[in-house]
Amino acid sequence: MTPVILGLLALLLAGPVPVLLARAQWPHRVPRAAIVLWQALALAAVLAALGAGLSLGSELILQPELGPLEIALYTLVTVLTCVVAGRLFWATVKVAVRTRARRRRHRELVDLLARHLPATGVAGVSVPNIRVLAERTPLAYCLPGVRGSRVVVSEGALERLRPEELAGVLTHELAHVRARHDLVVEAFTALREAFPSFVRLRMPLEQNQLLIEMLADDAARRRVGAAPVARALVTLATASAPAGGLAAAANGTLLPRVRRLAEPASPHRLLSAVTYLTAAAIVTVPTVTVALPWLIRLADALA
Amino acid sequence: MARLGNLERDVMEQVWAAGAPVTVREVHEALAKDRDLAYTTVMTVLDRLAKKNVVRRVRDGRAYRYEAVATKDQMVADLMREVLDGAGDGADRTAALVRFVGQATPEEAAALREALSMFEDDETSSRPRRG
Numbered sequence: 001m002t003p004v005i006l007g008l009l010a011l012l013l014a015g016p017v018p019v020l021l022a023r024a025q026w027p028h029r030v031p032r033a034a035i036v037l038w039q040a041l042a043l044a045a046v047l048a049a050l051g052a053g054l055s056l057g058s059e060l061i062l063q064p065e066l067g068p069l070e071i072a073l074y075t076l077v078t079v080l081t082c083v084v085a086g087r088l089f090w091a092t093v094k095v096a097v098r099t100r101a102r103r104r105r106h107r108e109l110v111d112l113l114a115r116h117l118p119a120t121g122v123a124g125v126s127v128p129n130i131r132v133l134a135e136r137t138p139l140a141y142c143l144p145g146v147r148g149s150r151v152v153v154s155e156g157a158l159e160r161l162r163p164e165e166l167a168g169v170l171t172h173e174l175a176h177v178r179a180r181h182d183l184v185v186e187a188f189t190a191l192r193e194a195f196p197s198f199v200r201l202r203m204p205l206e207q208n209q210l211l212i213e214m215l216a217d218d219a220a221r222r223r224v225g226a227a228p229v230a231r232a233l234v235t236l237a238t239a240s241a242p243a244g245g246l247a248a249a250a251n252g253t254l255l256p257r258v259r260r261l262a263e264p265a266s267p268h269r270l271l272s273a274v275t276y277l278t279a280a281a282i283v284t285v286p287t288v289t290v291a292l293p294w295l296i297r298l299a300d301a302l303a
Numbered sequence: 304m305a306r307l308g309n310l311e312r313d314v315m316e317q318v319w320a321a322g323a324p325v326t327v328r329e330v331h332e333a334l335a336k337d338r339d340l341a342y343t344t345v346m347t348v349l350d351r352l353a354k355k356n357v358v359r360r361v362r363d364g365r366a367y368r369y370e371a372v373a374t375k376d377q378m379v380a381d382l383m384r385e386v387l388d389g390a391g392d393g394a395d396r397t398a399a400l401v402r403f404v405g406q407a408t409p410e411e412a413a414a415l416r417e418a419l420s421m422f423e424d425d426e427t428s429s430r431p432r433r434g
Contacts, residue, residue, distance in 0.1 A: 102399040106385065108355050111308055112315050113379050135383055140403040152386075152400075169403055176401045185401070212401070227422040234415045237407040254407055255414055262421040 002294040003059075006052035009286055013045035014201070022203035028260055029268045031214040033275035035184055038208055040279035042191055046088065048286060053081025055294050062301050084194075091194035092187075099186055107143050110152055123167040125223070127151050127174050132158065138239045142173040144182040151177065157236065165232035168220040172229070175219035181212035210253045217257055218265065226261040233258055307348070310340075314348045315357065319375050324361050324368035 018041065021027065027034030057078030060071065114131035122130055131152045138156035143149060151173045153166075161169065176182065188205040220229045237254050317330045331345040349369050352358045357378070358369045373381070386402065407415055 099399050106382065106399060109357070109378060109382050112312055112355075112357060113375065113382065133379060133382070135379055137383065139383075139386060141386055141400045143400050172403060173401075182401055213404075230419060230422050233404050234419050237404045237415060238412040239406075254404065254411055255418060257404075258415055258418045262418065 002290055003052045003056035005290050006048045006055060006286070009290075010045055010048035010052055013041055013048060013282070017041060018201055018203050022207050026271060027207070027211065027275075028214060028256065030272040030275055031211040031218070033272045033279070035208060035211050035215070037275050037279040037282075038204055038211070039184070039187070040282045042188070042204060044282045044286060046191075047283070047291070050081055050085055051286075051291050051294075053077050053084070055291075057081065058294070058298050062297065088191070088194045092190040095186060095190040095193060099182075099189075103143055103145065107145070107148060107150055110143070110150055114152065123163045123170060125167045125170040125174070127170050130170070138236050140169045140173060140236060142176050144177050144180060149177045156239065160235055160239070161232055162228070164224045164228040165235070168224040168229040169232050169236070171223045172216040172220040175216040176212065179215070181215065184208050184212055206252075210256065213253060213257060214260060217261060221261060221265060226265070230258050230261040233261075307351075310344070310348050311352060314345065315352060315371070318352075318358055318369060318371050324363065324370040326363075326366055326368050330369075 018038075021038070021041070027037070057074050060066065060074050060078070063070075066074070110131050110133070114133045117130040117132055129148070129150045131150055133152060133154045135154040136156040138154055138160045140151070140153045140157050142151045151170060153169070157169070158166065185205070185208060188208050192200055192202075192205050217229055217233075233254070313334055314330055317333050318325055321329070327342065327346045327349055330349065331340065331342045334340055334345065349358060353360055353369070356372060358371055360367045360369055362368075372378075386400065387406065
């Protein structure tokens with residue numbers, strides 16, 4: 001029974017649940033709790049899938065009398081499960097190495113090419129390591145890192161943004177850098193890369209990218225109010241791309257962010273608490289009710 | 304560490320300004336005018352810049368000369384392309400950098416300006432927009 005339950009759970013958590021969650025509007029009200037819920041979903045789906053495979057494989061030990069067909073099948077499933085686990089591990093390492101290499105290279109170039117601003121007193125926000133690139137396209141981004149994080153803005157952004165808008169942008173970037181939002185995105189990137197493209201889901205990565213932006217928007221809103229953040233967002237999003245630049249890809253995150261800023265900020269404590277509880281339950285309930293009894297049986301059989 | 308970073312920038316400015324491959328001595332002479340700087344320090348810095356692939360060494364008889372791999376404008380443009388690419392929906396998307404906001408399509412831009420009117424209404428002071 002264990003493999004069937006875990007297998008069904010894995011299918012549920014990897015398919016319909018993310019689709020429904022991505023469509024829902026309520027996670028945008030509690031972005032931090034929603035990110036935790038997404039992480040719990042991903043963890044539970046991976047654990048259920050691995051658990052399903054391994055518990056079926058463990059029949060080789062638990063059932064003394066198996067036909068040759070069953071032995072072959074269970075062995076195959078065990079091998080496949082190990083392959084999936086290996087791919088997850090490998091994707092995590094690959095994404096981590098690639099991300100850090102690109103980021104280091106980018107930081108080196110930014111340090112060489114950009115104007116360095118003093119850490120204090122840019123639009124009233126003190127941000128360590130602000131770099132200003134001599135580029136007319138208004139843009140702002142951050143390079144996160146344990147040490148050596150950078151917040152980069154272009155001269156065009158300094159020119160086009162009013163002081164309180166700039167303060168909002170810098171506070172937004174600082175929130176990313178401080179809370180290491182990039183690690184959330186990195187984990188979901190790795191999860192996505194671990195699976196072949198025909199079973200890949202876009203939603204978990206996209207939704208979490210949107211949610212970290214909303215979290216950072218909230219930090220900026222608390223500092224300068226919603227209107228300057230929204231104006232900065234529109235100014236930077238609608239600025240003309242440089243000559244020979246890239247066609248913009250509709251990413252669908254812009255309107256939800258601006259519309260969300262138009263709504264009054266409220267903590268939504270109950271929704272937040274329920275979301276956190278759900279996240280905890282998604283991971284713990286299957287572990288305690290299904291995985292643990294199987295592991296105990298397995299331990300007994302081995303003893 | 305921070306001082307060495309500043310020195311790297313100064314050395315790089317010299318390399319870019321020269322236009323032709325420069326020797327360590329030329330860079331040292333230009334920079335030592337207004338500061339106390341050892342020749343070997345300049346050599347170390349150029350070596351580091353070569354390791355970072357922003358300058359390359361070219362052989363000139365018995366000595367080495369250094370030249371920038373690209374002009375400063377070109378390197379800024381390359382950096383910008385990476386920033387704008389990184390926000391796109393490319394297959395090679397990484398979390399290397401987190402951008403404030405991506406580029407809107409024309410349709411999105413129109414919708415965004417409309418959404419912004421929700422804020423403009425309740426603004427107490429109507430200041431002129433700079434363009």
